[in-house]
Amino acid sequence: MEWLKKNAKWLVLVLLLLGVLVGVTIYYKMFRRDPVWVEQQRNEKKKLDDLDRLLDKQGDPNAK
Amino acid sequence: MFVRIVTVVVALLVSAGGHAAELKFNVHSFGMSRVSFTSDAMLETIVGTTSKVSGSLTIDPKKPATTVKGQIVVDAATFRTGIDMRDAHLRSAKFLDAKTHPKATFSIEKVVGRGALVPGKKLKGTVHGTLTIKGVSKTIKVPIVVAFYKWTPELKNFKVFGDLLRIKASFPIKVADYGVKVPSVLGKKVAQSVMINLNITAVQAK
Known part of the structure; x- marks a missing residue:
């Protein structure tokens, strides 16, 4: 818990980056002609x- | 007896003459014929095209309505929508099942229309034919515009080396009629009624 509080900023950043990566992959595979x-x-x-x-x-x- | 023989010979000559007026045209398969479909659903408009079209037509330009016969064949596995994943779905057993039914065909049986095919003049009519998709055949009526053109040297640029026919038709089909069940998840992305567009160039066989 302590670790989470300490690194919450980085965790959010990593999750955001992962989200962007997944989003871009989905866009390229499914929507971009x-x-x-x-x-x-x-x-x-x-x-x-x-x-x-x-x-x-x-x-x-x-x-x- | 002599009169009967002469009558038979004359009849044979007349029928042979009538047959000789029929011309054969082969569908131009090198990019000058295109078949496409448009699915206009709530969330997405999908356009799929192919230029892998073949087939042939026989027609007497003087009386096209009563003499036209032929078939247009489309390679079902070659439809492309611009997205590889979607193309794979399209070829799959759920949709076109291109592995089991590699060809989609349209057989022309009759044309309802008036007039002769004069070079350069467009004729409108209705084709009665059989459309076969995914192994399911349905008799349909299709509004068509057809024109006959004489060969000119400029046509070499289009890899056309003979007199030609240009055939255009657009008509809707219900995909369910041809054994294509659109999954409910995709219901808002794929339309139940799809517009088929034929843009065919057929060149006279030598």
Whole structure:
């Protein structure tokens, strides 16, 4: 008990650090989308949009 | 007798001519076709996509509604949502069970719509087909927009080397209809009704 009172400050600090560590791990594992995947999706979507833009010119009589 | 033979020959030629007008298109599997789903639940919106799409279609551009037939095949194990742990859940037996049922398919049986597929013109219609997910098949009706395009040299940049079809469709499905039970713990994170989006490029087979 005496030891707890004496080191309470450090104990709280360690628990806080552990909490932050667990929180960050949970965030990375469960909520953060892989940035490489996000970029890849953006590129794939852009490529399909570019294809549609090119093809739309075929249907547009005013296009060159 | 002679008249009968001539009639049969003419009939055969006409039917052969009709068949010759049907064109075969293969689904472009190199990133120019995408299938995605969107689950919009109370706590989270999940979008899963894959470009591992294959299949083929036969169609007569002059009368697409009565002649179209084909199948779109999706590799169920390749859906990605951007979070590895969630992707593993998605592939598991509770959800898609990709190990036992590696393919999800959509077979086109009939199209209700009017008009011919003229290059560059978009046609709207309703596809009647069978959607198979996790080994469960259901007949569904899907609103669709399809367009036929002639090949131009610029299409080389998209690895397209023939006349092509662009097919787009969005439709909701109830996951429970396909044997996917969303656990009550995840009820607020995964929707019971999921939107499926098809963005398909099919290139004429040579």
